[in-house]
Amino acid sequence: MSPAEFNQKITEVREDRIQGASELARCCLAILAQAARELPAGSVAEWRKQLLQLSAGLIETRPSMTPVGNLLRRWNDGLAVDARLNLPVARRSAAGRAEGLIESSQRAVAGCAAHAARLLGSGRTVMTHSFSSTVLESCRLLKDAGLRMIVTESRPLEEGRRLAEQLADWKVPTVYITDAQMGLFVAQADAVLVGADSVLADGAVLNKAGTYLLALAAREQGVPFYVCCESFKRRAASDPPVVPEEMAATELGVPLWPGVTVRNVYFEMTPARLVSAWIDETGVRQSHKDQ
Structure with missing residues (x-):
C-alpha cells in the first residue's frame, strides 16, 4: 500500500456518510491490517512509526465516532509488542490483531x-x-x-x-x-x-x-x-x-x-x-x- 493509496482511503473514511460508527471502525481496522502487511519498511521501528501515523490519521477523520478511536488505540497498544518481533512476524501479528478486533466488533453487535x-x-x-x-x-x-x-x-x-x-x-x-x-x-x-x-x-x-x-x-x-x-x-x-x-x-x-x-x-x-x-x-x- 503506497502513501497515496492510504491517503485516498483516509479521504474515503472522512467523506463516508453511509456507514455507522462501528462499520467505519471496522473499515479502519481493515485498512490497518492491509497496511501492516504491505507498508514498505526497512526495519520494524520504521514500520511501527508509519503505522502509528496512519492510525492517528484515521482517528482524526471522525472525531465524533468513539469506536474508531477506541478500537484503533487498542490496536496501537499491541504495536509495542510487535516491535520486539522480526518484521515478517510483526506484520502477521499486527494484521491478525486488527482482524481479531473486527471479529470482536461483529460479535458485540450480535450480542x-x-x-x-x-x-x-x-x-x-x-x-x-x-x-x-x-x-x-x-x-x-x-x-x-x-x-x-x-x-x-x-x-x-x-x-x-x-x-x-x-x-x-x-x-x-x-x-x-x-x-x-x-x-x-x-x-x-x-x-x-x-x-x-x-x-x-x-x-x-x-x-x-x-x-x-x-x-x-x-x-x-x-x-x-x-x-x-x-x-x-x-x-x-x-x-x-x-x-x-x-x-x-x-x-x-x-x-x-x-x-x-x-x-x-x-x-x-x-x-x-x-x-x-x-x-x-x-x-x-x-x-x-x-x-
Whole structure:
C-alpha cells in the first residue's frame, strides 16, 4: 500500500456518510491490517512509526465516532509488542490483531441485538432514527415475531431509507416518515430503539441530530427510549469532550441565499435523563428513573 493509496482511503473514511460508527471502525481496522502487511519498511521501528501515523490519521477523520478511536488505540497498544518481533512476524501479528478486533466488533453487535430483542419482545411496534447496525440486527432477530417499525428518513442524506429497504425485504410492516413527523408518530410505538456513535461516562448519548427531539417526544408520551450500542462506544470521564461534526451545507440542497447561513450539524447530545435503558453486549442497564 503506497502513501497515496492510504491517503485516498483516509479521504474515503472522512467523506463516508453511509456507514455507522462501528462499520467505519471496522473499515479502519481493515485498512490497518492491509497496511501492516504491505507498508514498505526497512526495519520494524520504521514500520511501527508509519503505522502509528496512519492510525492517528484515521482517528482524526471522525472525531465524533468513539469506536474508531477506541478500537484503533487498542490496536496501537499491541504495536509495542510487535516491535520486539522480526518484521515478517510483526506484520502477521499486527494484521491478525486488527482482524481479531473486527471479529470482536461483529460479535458485540450480535450480542447487543440479542439483548435488545429479548427486552423488546414479540408483537411490538418500534420507532427508530438514523441507521444503526445494532438496530438492524435487532430487527432481523424480531422480523418473524410480529415486529412493526416506524422509521424516520433521517435527513439530509436519508439514512433511514437503508433500514426501510431492508425491512421491506424482510416483509416487516413499516411506516416511513419525515423527521418532522416524529412527534406525531412516537405515541404509536411501544418503544424507541436507537444506536449511538458515542456514550459519555454519565450516560449521555451522541447520535444523529434528531435523536434528542425523538427522546423528548418519547418522554412526553411515556414511551421507553432505549439506546443499543457496543461497549467500546463508551467514553471515559477523562476523555476530551466530543465536538459534533458539521458537514457541508450543500447537502441540504438549498441555494446560498444572501445573508442566510445554512447549518448542517450531524450529531447532537441526548442527556442521560431521557434514556430508559442502555443496551450493550453485556446486557441491559436500566435507568434508575424507569425502575
